[in-house]
Amino acid sequence: MSVLIVIPARYASTRYPGKPLVALTGASGEKRSLIERSWRAACAVQGVDRVVVATDDDRIRQAAEGFGAEVVMTAESCGNGTERCAEAHAALGGGYEVVVNLQGDAPLTPHWFIEDLVKGLRAAPEMGLATPVLQCDGATLNSLLADRAAGRVGGTTAVFGRDRSGLYFSKEVVPFCAEQFAAEDLTPVFHHVGVYAYRPDALADYPSWPVGPLEQLEGLEQLRFLENGRKILCVEVSARGREFWELNNPEDVARLEAMMAKMGEN
Numbered sequence: 395m396s397v398l399i400v401i402p403a404r405y406a407s408t409r410y411p412g413k414p415l416v417a418l419t420g421a422s423g424e425k426r427s428l429i430e431r432s433w434r435a436a437c438a439v440q441g442v443d444r445v446v447v448a449t450d451d452d453r454i455r456q457a458a459e460g461f462g463a464e465v466v467m468t469a470e471s472c473g474n475g476t477e478r479c480a481e482a483h484a485a486l487g488g489g490y491e492v493v494v495n496l497q498g499d500a501p502l503t504p505h506w507f508i509e510d511l512v513k514g515l516r517a518a519p520e521m522g523l524a525t526p527v528l529q530c531d532g533a534t535l536n537s538l539l540a541d542r543a544a545g546r547v548g549g550t551t552a553v554f555g556r557d558r559s560g561l562y563f564s565k566e567v568v569p570f571c572a573e574q575f576a577a578e579d580l581t582p583v584f585h586h587v588g589v590y591a592y593r594p595d596a597l598a599d600y601p602s603w604p605v606g607p608l609e610q611l612e613g614l615e616q617l618r619f620l621e622n623g624r625k626i627l628c629v630e631v632s633a634r635g636r637e638f639w640e641l642n643n644p645e646d647v648a649r650l651e652a653m654m655a656k657m658g659e660n
Contacts, residue, residue, distance in 0.1 A: 395516055396489070396490045397444075397490065397492045397493075397512055398442075398446070398483065399442055399444070399446070400448050400466075400479040400494065400495055400496070401432050401496050401497070402448045402449070402472075402478035402495065403447055403449045403454050403498040404449060404450060404454075404478075405454055409547065409643065410642070410644060413428060413498075413499060413641065414427065414428050414449075414498050414499075415429065415454065416647065418501065418651055419651050419654075420651075420654050420659055420660040421655045421658045426461075427457060428498060428499065428501060429447065429498050430461045432498040432499070432500065432501045432503075433447060433463045435500075435501055435503050436508075438505040439505045439509060440505065441512065444486075445463070446464045446465065446486070447464070447466070447498075448465075448467075448478045448481070449466075449478075450467065450469060450470040450472065466482040468481045468482055473605065474615040475495050476600050476615045477615075479495045479592070480598060483594065491594070492512055492515060493591070493592045493594065493597055494508060494589065494592075496508065500588050500589070500641075501650070502636070502653060502654070503587065503589060503638070504634070504638075506631070506634070508526075508589060510629055510631050511591045511629050511631070512591055515591045515629075518627050521559075521626075521627040522596030522625070523597075524626065524627035524628070524629050525560070525587070525626055526586075526587040526630075527585065527629070528633060529580055529584055529585075529630065530551075530581045530585050531581065532578065532579045532581060533577040533578070534585060535581045536577070538551065539567055541643075546643050547565050547613075547642060548565075549586070550614060551563070551564055551565075551585060552585075554584075554628040558628050558630075559626060559627060559628070560620065560626035560627075562617075562620070563586055563616055564612060567583060569582060584630075585638070587631065606618060606621035637656065
C-alpha cells in the first residue's frame, strides 16, 4: 500500500501560538524546532513513500524548507489537521492508498507506532481510518490527572469496544477509575496517540461534514467521524520502554526535554 505522511502545522494555535517553531533541546544540547523533530520522526518510519509538511504560514514553510522538508501550502480556513491533510492529499494529486496524519506536536512518536498503525488498517479493510492507543501506566495516568486538576488540557484518552472500534475520545480522563496505581502498574486507561491513518475515501468525505456538538465541545477532530457513523479502528501499540507525550501546553516543553535527555534522544 502506498503511504503518504502529512504533518499538518499551523502557527495560530489557540492554546499555544507559534507552537510548531518552539525549540526543544535534545540530549546533546542541540536545539531543534518542534516541526523539525516531528518531520524527523516521520522520516524514520519504514514503508513510507512520501513525507510532507502541510501549512498555511510562511514562517513554518521557510523553517521546514530550511531543514529539507517538502512543504504543501494549504488554506488558512482548514479547521483542523484532518481537513489540512485532505487538502494536501488532493493538492498532491491523490493516489495514495493510506494517508497518515502525524500531528506536529508529537515528536517522540516512535516509528513503530505508525508502522503498526498502517499494518492494522491494512488488516481491517472494512475500516476507513485507524488511530493508535497506548495503555497508560500509573505514572502516565497520574500525569493526565494532574493536568486536569490544574485546569490544563493535557493528553487525550480513548475507550473502545471488543472489536477495537472507538466508542469515545475525550480530553477528560475516561473511563473513571477510583483505584490508585503505582507508577509502573498498567491501568484500564488508554492514552490516545494523536496520529491517524486514513483511506482516501474517508479522508475526502470528512471536510464535507459540519462540525458536530461533540467535536465542538471536546475540540477533538476525530469525533466528527464518530458523529457521522464512521468507525475508527483503535490499534494498541507498545511503548517498548520509551516515554511518550505530546506538546500541548508551554509547561510540556520541560517535560519533553527531560524525556529526551533520559532516552538519549538528540
